[in-house]
Amino acid sequence: MAKFRFLLLFFNSFLALLHPLYAEEAATQPTTFRNITLDEAESLFLQNNYQLLAAKFQIEASRASILQARLWHNPNIMVEQNVYNPNNQRFFDITPAGQTQITVQQLLVLAGKRDYQIKIAQWNSHIVEQGFYDTLRNLRAQLQTTFYGVHYLRQSILFYDTGIAGLQSTLATLEKMYAKRLVLLSEVMRIKSLLFSLQNDRTELRVQFGEQQNTLKMLLGGKIPDSEQIQPVFAIEIQNPLEATLASREAIIQMSLKNRPDLQIAESAVHLEETNVRLQHAMKHPDVNLGVTWDKQGNYISNYFGFQASTEIPILNRNEGNIAAAEKNLAANKQLVEKTRKEIERDVSSAYTRAVEKDALYQQYKGKFSDDYANLVQLTIKNYQKRYMTALEFTDFYESYRNSITTMLKLESERIAALAALNNAVNVPVVKIR
Numbered sequence: 001m002a003k004f005r006f007l008l009l010f011f012n013s014f015l016a017l018l019h020p021l022y023a024e025e026a027a028t029q030p031t032t033f034r035n036i037t038l039d040e041a042e043s044l045f046l047q048n049n050y051q052l053l054a055a056k057f058q059i060e061a062s063r064a065s066i067l068q069a070r071l072w073h074n075p076n077i078m079v080e081q082n083v084y085n086p087n088n089q090r091f092f093d094i095t096p097a098g099q100t101q102i103t104v105q106q107l108l109v110l111a112g113k114r115d116y117q118i119k120i121a122q123w124n125s126h127i128v129e130q131g132f133y134d135t136l137r138n139l140r141a142q143l144q145t146t147f148y149g150v151h152y153l154r155q156s157i158l159f160y161d162t163g164i165a166g167l168q169s170t171l172a173t174l175e176k177m178y179a180k181r182l183v184l185l186s187e188v189m190r191i192k193s194l195l196f197s198l199q200n201d202r203t204e205l206r207v208q209f210g211e212q213q214n215t216l217k218m219l220l221g222g223k224i225p226d227s228e229q230i231q232p233v234f235a236i237e238i239q240n241p242l243e244a245t246l247a248s249r250e251a252i253i254q255m256s257l258k259n260r261p262d263l264q265i266a267e268s269a270v271h272l273e274e275t276n277v278r279l280q281h282a283m284k285h286p287d288v289n290l291g292v293t294w295d296k297q298g299n300y301i302s303n304y305f306g307f308q309a310s311t312e313i314p315i316l317n318r319n320e321g322n323i324a325a326a327e328k329n330l331a332a333n334k335q336l337v338e339k340t341r342k343e344i345e346r347d348v349s350s351a352y353t354r355a356v357e358k359d360a361l362y363q364q365y366k367g368k369f370s371d372d373y374a375n376l377v378q379l380t381i382k383n384y385q386k387r388y389m390t391a392l393e394f395t396d397f398y399e400s401y402r403n404s405i406t407t408m409l410k411l412e413s414e415r416i417a418a419l420a421a422l423n424n425a426v427n428v429p430v431v432k433i434r
Contacts (some may be wrong), residue, residue, distance in 0.1 A: 032227055035233045036232060038144065045140070045219055045221070055131070055132040059128055063125050066122055069118045075105065075106045076105045079103075081094070085097065099296055101298055105289050105291030113283065123268055127265050127272070131261070137427055139219065140424070143216070143219045143220075144420040146216045149413060151232040151413075154231070156409050157209060159409070161202070163402065168195065171191050186391075217230065241359060246352075252426055253344075256428075261427065263340050266333070266340040269333045269337075270337055273326065273333050276329070280319055284314060289308070289311065290307075292305065351422040354421070358418045359419070
């Protein structure tokens with residue numbers, strides 16, 4: 001008995017130390033709530049997300065490179081003036097007796113190189129744009145997963161709040177009975193241990209909930225103040241089993257191959273490299289510099305006007321190395337297209353299987369399972385308070401009840417995450433979740 005009393009004093013002291021932490025945590029919780037639907041969250045996300053805003057500027061920068069590629073080379077002008085004229089002892093003599101030469105040249109790009117460079121800039125811009133859509137796809141998936149995660153973490157915390165409140169009431173009654181020596185100390189300790197376990201789990205859930213809240217707020221652009229707590233609002237309109245209403249696996253895979261931006265990036269890289277191969281072949285042909293020159297006194301006649309043309313002689317360097325490199329890069333990019341296509345097919349197939357299996361399990365236990373357990377737990381608490389069952393039987397049942405409810409909430413969360421992952425894998429909302 002002395003050993004049990006020592007343990008009781010230890011638990012009382014430990015819970016007393018934890019109580020200020022719970023009180024402080026409750027005091028720091030946001031006092032205002034903001035209900036947000038997924039549509040509203042996505043609207044804020046598209047307007048304010050920093051990564052998306054940065055990606056939009058990158059698209060504009062890539063379009064500016066197209067403008068730059070369309071521009072012609074500037075003409076080149078060269079002026080030569082004699083420093084000292086010994087005939088008349090003048091410095092920088094610009095009189096008719098002095099010497100001045102002016103040459104103007106213009107580079108002419110031949111063999112279609114300018115057109116190829118413009119096309120390369122266009123393909124680069126298309127790749128950047130598709131990269132934006134791929135970033136959007138991944139961030140939207142993170143937004144939806146976090147949005148639903150916040151909802152189900154909140155539901156789990158509310159479940160623990162209700163259970164802890166009920167156990168605290170039961171424990172208070174037991175402690176009064178123990179003071180009158182109507183129950184054993186071991187029975188009080190068993191209930192107190194169960195209560196401590198629930199409070200510890202709730203604390204961990206609150207930490208996860210706070211982290212998910214911060215992640216969600218950052219995805220929405222950080223515009224929502226810390227004093228507000230986001231409360232997701234959504235309803236799942238899937239009454240029938242998913243497998244009965246969803247298109248076939250093959251049809252969804254083909255749909256994803258038409259809509260995934262990462263595949264379009266890989267295919268655009270092939271088109272870019274094909275254009276680069278043509279450009280490198282065109283680089284074998286040298287460009288031409290054309291110009292005119294005026295020489296006041298330095299030629300065989302005064303005020304000499306001449307026409308100039310210059311070009312390289314392609315006998316030592318015909319760009320063989322760059323041509324070979326471009327062709328190898330083209331072959332490599334074609335392999336990457338096939339790799340990306342296979343990865344998408346596996347990704348979609350895996351997401352399809354997971355969504356169907358999670359939905360099938362949920363359809364089997366939804367509604368009735370949780371309701372039956374909720375009704376039974378109230379009856380069990382009353383039976384225990386009336387001493388119709390032992391503390392061991394009560395705690396065993398309550399542990400089973402807690403595990404079942406939290407597992408069901410986890411299943412609901414994983415089911416919604418699987419449906420969202422399927423939409424993300426296809427990049428088309430094949431399942432409506434709002």
